[in-house]
Amino acid sequence: MAEQSSRALDALRDKIDVVDKELLQLLRRRLDLVAEVGAIKHKEGVPIYAPKREASMLAKRRTEAEAMGVNPQLIEDLLRRMMRESYASENDVGFKRVNPDLGPVVIVGGAGKLGGLFAQLFTLSGYEVRILDQDDWDNADALLKDAGAVVVSVPIERTEAVIQRLPQLNPDCLLLDLTSIKQAPLAAMLKAHPGPVLGLHPMFGPDVASLAKQVVVVCHGRDEAAYQWLLQQIQIWGARLHEATASEHDQAMQLVQAMRHFTAFVYGLHLKREHADIEQLLQFSSPIYRLELAMVGRLFAQDPSLYADIIFAQPDALARARHYLARYQEALALLEAGDKAGFCAQFADVAEWFGDFAQQFRNESANMLMVANDSRSG
Numbered sequence: 001m002a003e004q005s006s007r008a009l010d011a012l013r014d015k016i017d018v019v020d021k022e023l024l025q026l027l028r029r030r031l032d033l034v035a036e037v038g039a040i041k042h043k044e045g046v047p048i049y050a051p052k053r054e055a056s057m058l059a060k061r062r063t064e065a066e067a068m069g070v071n072p073q074l075i076e077d078l079l080r081r082m083m084r085e086s087y088a089s090e091n092d093v094g095f096k097r098v099n100p101d102l103g104p105v106v107i108v109g110g111a112g113k114l115g116g117l118f119a120q121l122f123t124l125s126g127y128e129v130r131i132l133d134q135d136d137w138d139n140a141d142a143l144l145k146d147a148g149a150v151v152v153s154v155p156i157e158r159t160e161a162v163i164q165r166l167p168q169l170n171p172d173c174l175l176l177d178l179t180s181i182k183q184a185p186l187a188a189m190l191k192a193h194p195g196p197v198l199g200l201h202p203m204f205g206p207d208v209a210s211l212a213k214q215v216v217v218v219c220h221g222r223d224e225a226a227y228q229w230l231l232q233q234i235q236i237w238g239a240r241l242h243e244a245t246a247s248e249h250d251q252a253m254q255l256v257q258a259m260r261h262f263t264a265f266v267y268g269l270h271l272k273r274e275h276a277d278i279e280q281l282l283q284f285s286s287p288i289y290r291l292e293l294a295m296v297g298r299l300f301a302q303d304p305s306l307y308a309d310i311i312f313a314q315p316d317a318l319a320r321a322r323h324y325l326a327r328y329q330e331a332l333a334l335l336e337a338g339d340k341a342g343f344c345a346q347f348a349d350v351a352e353w354f355g356d357f358a359q360q361f362r363n364e365s366a367n368m369l370m371v372a373n374d375s376r377s378g
């Protein structure tokens with residue numbers, strides 16, 4: 001259908017175009033200022049993400065917006081989107097090198113995606129980075145000889161074997177890994193290397209444009225003082241650190257990763273077996289269902305072995321999956337019995353357990369749904 005226009009409408013639209021162009025110029029000016037901030041941060045080693053500055057800036061702009069009859073959420077959305085752009089532009093400037101005396105950083109598995117991201121961040125921070133990938137083992141001694149830090153970033157199922165395969169490192173070399181389970185790799189590293197050891201789990205994929213606001217889980221291994229520089233470096237990259245024991249981490253990952261991915265896998269399997277017509281589902285979808293479908297569908301755009309690794313590497317994935325099945329059967333019994341009241345009672349029980357988080361998640365998702373809807377066209 002042709003979109004309607006009239007002379008009056010065209011005149012107003014021309015004026016809107018002028019305003020939008022002004023906005024664009026303002027954005028350009030803001031980006032230039034942010035680039036200057038980036039240069040100073042680079043020099044002084046200030047983290048790219050400044051949560052307090054952001055919070056006070058957002059609060060002020062919200063108040064001002066209200067006074068001007070502008071929806072405060074509108075300015076907040078715009079500023080948050082611009083700040084995301086800031087992080088990426090500050091990335092490009094590079095980062096202060098916290099440990100100028102460190103020998104080369106060797107990334108085992110550096111040709112992989114996550115290893116590649118860390119290789120890039122270390123390089124942007126002025127460290128000498130060497131990659132030790134599958135075909136480089138003949139050359140391992142030379143690559144590792146004077147290493148200041150060795151980062152193991154290989155698929156989970158190979159992590160322990162790779163750690164065992166490493167030649168003896170310098171006693172003061174830092175050995176760390178980025179695997180998404182922590183107990184077994186940490187134990188293997190402590191056994192293989194008498195020097196400083198650290199377990200990290202970056203809670204993000206390799207596609208992030210910057211580390212700003214991302215979380216890195218830190219599981220201490222040995223000689224914390226020897227790797228403070230790295231923890232500081234990661235914060236300069238913009239990430240937030242979350243300390244946990246390896247077993248706390250692995251327990252949480254059961255639910256956050258293994259169970260969740262397994263459930264998404266089953267849902268995908270179910271859609272296929274039911275011969276669901278995705279095109280049609282999308283036509284009928286509400287924004288929340290579209291988002292859910294996206295969460296499931298995106299899984300199948302990735303490497304199956306990545307997910308197999310995450311799910312199968314968890315020591316009690318099987319027991320957890322069985323618990324989940326039992327819960328499903330419990331809920332199914334309510335359905336079989338036509339027990340609506342029982343369903344509502346359980347629902348209320350779970351709602352009470354979620355407590356304030358339920359409302360918090362509702363608010364958060366409302367915003368996400370609006371964003372998801374904004375990106376629709378046609």
Ligand SMILES: C=C(O[C@@H]1C=C(C(=O)O)C=C[C@H]1O)C(=O)O
Nearest residue numbers: 034037048049050053054083086
């Ligand atoms: C530009 C800065 O860096 C980041 C980006 C901000 C922005 O775009 O306004 C604000 C705070 C920081 O998280 C800054 O620190 O001022």
